[in-house]
Amino acid sequence: MARAPTLLLLLLFFFFLHALAVLGEVALFSHIKSTLSRGESLSNNGSTLTLQSDCDLVLRNANNMIVWNSGSVDNGVDCIFWVGKYGVAIVSDVDGSPLWTTGSPSPRGNYAIILRPDGTLRMYGPSIWTFLGSSSSNGSSTDTDASVSDQLTVASAPSIDSSGHIMYSSEEFIDRPSVGVLLKRGNFSLVVETACKIHIRHNHDLEAAASCTEGEVKGSAAPTCKSQLTTDGQLAAYKRIFPDDGGLDDVWLRTWGSDYTIVTKESVAALIDRGATGELLIYPTKQTLAA
Ligand SMILES: *[C@@H]1O[C@H](CO)[C@@H](O)[C@H](O)[C@H]1NC(C)=O
Numbered sequence: 001m002a003r004a005p006t007l008l009l010l011l012l013f014f015f016f017l018h019a020l021a022v023l024g025e026v027a028l029f030s031h032i033k034s035t036l037s038r039g040e041s042l043s044n045n046g047s048t049l050t051l052q053s054d055c056d057l058v059l060r061n062a063n064n065m066i067v068w069n070s071g072s073v074d075n076g077v078d079c080i081f082w083v084g085k086y087g088v089a090i091v092s093d094v095d096g097s098p099l100w101t102t103g104s105p106s107p108r109g110n111y112a113i114i115l116r117p118d119g120t121l122r123m124y125g126p127s128i129w130t131f132l133g134s135s136s137s138n139g140s141s142t143d144t145d146a147s148v149s150d151q152l153t154v155a156s157a158p159s160i161d162s163s164g165h166i167m168y169s170s171e172e173f174i175d176r177p178s179v180g181v182l183l184k185r186g187n188f189s190l191v192v193e194t195a196c197k198i199h200i201r202h203n204h205d206l207e208a209a210a211s212c213t214e215g216e217v218k219g220s221a222a223p224t225c226k227s228q229l230t231t232d233g234q235l236a237a238y239k240r241i242f243p244d245d246g247g248l249d250d251v252w253l254r255t256w257g258s259d260y261t262i263v264t265k266e267s268v269a270a271l272i273d274r275g276a277t278g279e280l281l282i283y284p285t286k287q288t289l290a291a
């Protein structure tokens, strides 16, 4: 008779685990003051980072095995986990008194903590480059070449996070032919336009642009674009100018670039929805916190 309740408990237990794992956030950002509260998790590709109700910060791999924990156990307080503007990650009480910190203090700037798809927890920053885009809600876009589509799917681009808003640097170019959405977050998208330039667009404008040019573009060959975030922190886009349909060695024209690099092992770009504006930040690696 005891079997059925046990099974039910087990099912509830796994349901709860699953519920924790689908929270969806992969990163915390200092400049928008994002935090993990008790019981909340970051999750990416099966790995989770949970701030437990006892204030211990616990990293689990895809098999749900604990691979690291902070040891900041304190049952008596209400705690949060966050990263500050000097590059220190902190478990603190809600008033900011630290229970535990990690990371060497660094120049003031924008920092991010990312649970990467490979299950490592890494701090990035300070950011080296920021790019803002706002919504033009009355449709008076300054771009006349705004034909966009969703051809580029996140699944086919290995250097883009499953969360859809973080891009990891890679020696590989991101897909091609690629006119479409690179990153998405809330109401904003980072898109490659038909002139192979990169913009931040409000989804409202995106839909308007895509529908108004449908039909007009028919017949005219879509250009081939490629884009890349290099390990030294530069986001760039290129347009193929020769040949038009492959065969000989391709000739590429660089059409857009963030034009700022830094010596670092790896970099990431994150698209953030700030309500009225969309913001893209590029960060170098600071340090690995847990793996
Ligand atoms: C996701 O996790 C699996 C194993 O859990 C691993 O083989 C794969 O490489 C991971 N994906 C990325 C992008 O790191």
Ligand SMILES: *[C@@H]1O[C@H](CO)[C@@H](O)[C@H](O)[C@H]1NC(C)=O
Pocket: 136, 137, 138, 140
């Ligand atoms: C419409 O666009 C114009 C030009 O960009 C801008 O000056 C105006 O504020 C916009 N109006 C609204 C309601 O957003």
Ligand SMILES: *[C@@H]1O[C@H](CO)[C@@H](O)[C@H](O)[C@H]1NC(C)=O
Pocket: 186, 187, 204, 273, 275
């Ligand atoms: C997205 O924009 C719509 C209006 O266009 C607004 O109602 C909604 O709250 C916005 N969502 C977010 C997450 O900002």
